[in-house]
Amino acid sequence: MAANNMHVARRREWTDAKPLVLLGPGGVGKSTLGRALSQRLNWELIDLDILFCETVGNIGEVIAVSGYDYYRLENLNLAERRFDEISAPAIFVTSSGFLTAPQDSEDFARASRLAQRGYGIVLLPSLDIERAAEIVVERQLRRGFGFIEDQEQHKFRQRFPIYMALGDALVVSTDQPESIAEAMITALGLH
Numbered sequence: 685m686a687a688n689n690m691h692v693a694r695r696r697e698w699t700d701a702k703p704l705v706l707l708g709p710g711g712v713g714k715s716t717l718g719r720a721l722s723q724r725l726n727w728e729l730i731d732l733d734i735l736f737c738e739t740v741g742n743i744g745e746v747i748a749v750s751g752y753d754y755y756r757l758e759n760l761n762l763a764e765r766r767f768d769e770i771s772a773p774a775i776f777v778t779s780s781g782f783l784t785a786p787q788d789s790e791d792f793a794r795a796s797r798l799a800q801r802g803y804g805i806v807l808l809p810s811l812d813i814e815r816a817a818e819i820v821v822e823r824q825l826r827r828g829f830g831f832i833e834d835q836e837q838h839k840f841r842q843r844f845p846i847y848m849a850l851g852d853a854l855v856v857s858t859d860q861p862e863s864i865a866e867a868m869i870t871a872l873g874l875h
Contacts, residue, residue, distance in 0.1 A: 690857035690864065691811070692871040698803045698852070700875070703767075703774040705802035707851055709843040710780030711823035711836075712807040713861060718777040720861035725874060728774040732763055736779070743779075756785060760794055767798055776802055783850060784843055799850070805868070806851035809858045813844050819858065 698704075704721065706714040715731050722729035736743060740758055747755045759779055767776060783799065785791035810816040821836045848854070853872060857864050868874065 689859050690867050691855070692867055693854045693856075694852070694872065695854070696803075696852040698872045698874065700773065703770050703776050703802040704874075705799050705804045706775065706777045706807060707783060707799060707804050708780070708807040708847050709820060709840050711820040711827075711840075712809060713864075714777045714780075714807055716861045717807060717864055718775045720865040721775050721868065721874075724862070724865050724869065725773065725775075728770070729777070730766055730770065730774060731777040732759065732766075732779050732782070733777070735766060736762055752781075756781060756791060760791060760798075764794065764798055767801065780843075784846060787846075796850075803853070803872075804851040805853045805855055806847050808844075808847065808854070808856050811848075811856055813841065816844060817841060 704727075706718050708714055715733065718729055718731060721727065733743065736746075736759055739762060740746060743755065746758070759782070763776075763778070763782070770776065778799070783792065783795050785795065808816055809819040817837055817840050820840050821833060824831050824836045824840075825833060853868075855864060855868060857867070859867075
């Protein structure tokens with residue numbers, strides 16, 4: 685389905701027994717869209733970044749002290765524990781690096797299995813990597829986390845093809861979160 689500045693491609697049908705799992709690189713709007721969907725559908729919202737900060741600690745500090753691999757493992761452990769507690773309907777917002785471990789690693793296999801237990805929706809601002817990188821990097825730099833433009837460009841370009849190949853649905857848009865949520869509800873038959 686395409687509407688205005690939006691493209692929604694279903695790769696598989698959604699069943700109401702599965703929670704929605706929002707996937708994608710940092711800066712694509714997963715948390716914002718998750719809130720809009722949760723409010724519109726009145727579904728439980730689980731944002732993995734918020735949950736990590738509440739239960740483990742500040743993501744940046746954990747990475748600085750213990751390294752990214754430690755963070756990714758703790759994040760994955762937390763995601764699995766919390767996902768086991770979900771009673772549908774729910775929206776589960778993953779972290780930006782959730783599916784970016786090496787694809788032959790056990791971390792990637794575990795994250796993939798978790799995403800497949802739900803209905804994975806990949807979010808991107810554009811199908812054109814140049815335009816998508818421009819949008820996402822600009823958003824990331826405005827977040828105030830001290831991101832460096834070249835590093836964010838590199839990270840996004842590495843993750844773009846990974847996320848393009850994943851998920852049960854692909855949603856591409858720069859529209860307002862409420863408009864995207866409404867289009868998703870219609871296109872996927874959510875209720």
